[in-house]
Amino acid sequence: MSENQSLNYRHLFLKLNKYAQTQFTGRLNIKIDNTAYWGIYFNSGSIIWAKGGIHPVRRWLRQLEICGCEIAIPQGMTTKELLSSSHECWDYFALAIFTHDKQITPDQAQSIVQGTIIEILFDIVYSLAQLPSNNISQVQMFKKQEASPCRKDLLLRTATCSAEEAQKQTFQLWQKWVISGFTKYSPNLxxxxxxxxxxxxxxxxxxxxxxxxxxxxxxxxxxxxxxxxxxxxxxxxxxxxxxxxxxxxxEVPDLWQSVQKAQTEPLSWNQSQLNSKTSDYHTSHETLGEVSQFQSSSPRTLSTPLSGWRKHVGRQSQPEEEGIKINVMEKLVAEETNRQMKAYPPSITKDVRKLDVITFALNQVPPLYASSEEGIAYQTQIAKDTHEKDIKMAVQQAIATVRRNPFRNTTPIQSKEQNSH
Structure with missing residues (x-):
């Protein structure tokens, strides 16, 4: 690790240790050379959350998947809807709601909180290492007293990470990255x-x-x-x-931007769009004792689309020797179903259950299984080359069938284990 990287690294963790020792409650804002912004939240000296960076949605979904939870990105949401959050951190608010509703366990919440904090701290250390000199003036750090990621009555009191543990884990990961010679490469590439x-x-x-x-x-x-x-x-x-x-x-865009770019204008993190309220970030020198003023606001945060996100049961573990196998037809049929249903007016499809359409159509086309990434690519190409018309016709027939009786009395399957009944 170069002397420059060491100095910058020390500068960051001196701040974290300071706020931990003083039992600080609020947000530590970090801005590096007008290119990146992060916020680290403390509650009585413990780190409870972190935000910022270029991939907030990817990070959120990754952390959910690590602990066995999957939430799908809602389709059809506009940029305006996603940018209209009344909470500082849409992801923490979602986590709090799911935890209080017992859809996420306390252990899962702890995993998500700690994983998010470590990932963001790693990104900050990486960005510090890219600075052309050890001039700390390029780094702005200041605090906002009493700032909270969401309403204080929803805070997850047991889901925290000590500054000492955060520093230890981040240092270990970064040291391995440096030893391997990868300091010029971000894991977000x-x-x-x-x-x-x-x-x-x-x-x-x-x-x-x-x-x-x-x-x-x-x-x-x-x-x-x-x-x-x-x-x-x-x-x-x-x-x-x-x-x-x-x-x-x-560099790649955040997951939501990538998925939704055909439906709405992409979210941007560039300076021209950082036009949200600035009063929250303009703090007096006497209060901070570090940086008298932060000249630009933080990136606008995404709102929490709780009503549009789907909560799934965690993936079932499988014996290692069996591995994972998938039917590539499922994805292709689902994509074709989405395309065809969008062509109908809402008055026709509002009572049509998409899952019923997909299931019906899958029973009309041959399965194409794969157990490797190469197999997935191969089977997908086979499906597109030889079964494209069959998939379209199967979905058309499925929609027509489901529309004839959209309110039929059915009992949805609650878990995969029901297959054996």
Whole structure:
């Protein structure tokens, strides 16, 4: 670790330790060289949450998946709806609501809180390491007394992370990253595939696999969760491909922006759109004793779309030797169902249960199973080449059938275990 990185690293954790020792309650704001912003929340000296960075939605969904919870991004929500939150942290508010409703356990909440804090602290340390000199004037840190991620009566009192533990875990992760020689690369990067080089070397399966990653705009962190491996392991593998000229790295948008860009204007974190209230961030020198004024507001936060998000039971563990197998037809049929139902006016589809349409259509087309990333890419291409018309016709027939009797009396399956009954 260079002296520059060490100085910047120390500067960050001196602040965290200071606020822990003084039993601070509020938000520590961190802004680096006009390019990045984060907020770290304390309650009586313990860190309870963190926000900011370029991928808040990806981070939120990753942390949910790590502890066995899956929440789907709502379809059709506009940028205006997502930017109209009355809470400082839409994700913490959602976590609080789900925990109080016992949809998320206290242990899961603790995992999400700690994972979020460590991930953000790592990103701050990484950004500090990119500074061209050890001039700490490029880093603005100041506090906002009594600031809270959501209503104080909803705070999760037991889901916290001590500054000491946060520092320890972040330092260990960063040290491994530095030793591996990856200080120039963020784990939030995606990839660009060099198809010509892959084809020239006849690495066709690898080309399909990497192309799927590029198309889905998956980050290193996303791949780590998907493959249940440390992000450092993913980076080591991709770095070999980078050295061989098979890929390059690129920045990718947040997950919501990527999914919704065809439906609404993408969210932007650039300076021109940071026009929310600034009074919350303008604090006197006497109060802070550090930075007299913060000249720009934080990025506008996303609201909590609780009514549109789906809560699923955590993934069932499977014996390691069996692995995971999927029917690629399920995704293709679901996508075709979404396309066709959007073509109908709401008055026709309001009582049509989408799951019934998908299930009916799946029974009309052949299953195509895969147990590897290469298999998924191959089977998906087969489905598109030979079954595209069959999928469209099956969905059309399914919609017509379900529309004829949308209110039929059915009992939804509550868990996968019901299959054996």
């Amino acid at each position: 995606g990839i660009i595939v060099n198809q010509e080089e892959l084809q020239a070397k006849k690495l066709y399966s690898l080309a399909n696999y990497l192309s799927a990653i590029e198309k889905d705009e998956k980050t290193l962190r996303d791949l780590a969760i998907e493959n249940e491996k440390p992000v450092l392991s993913i980076m080591r593998t991709l770095h070999r491909y980078l050295n061989q000229g098979l890929i390059s790295f690129k």
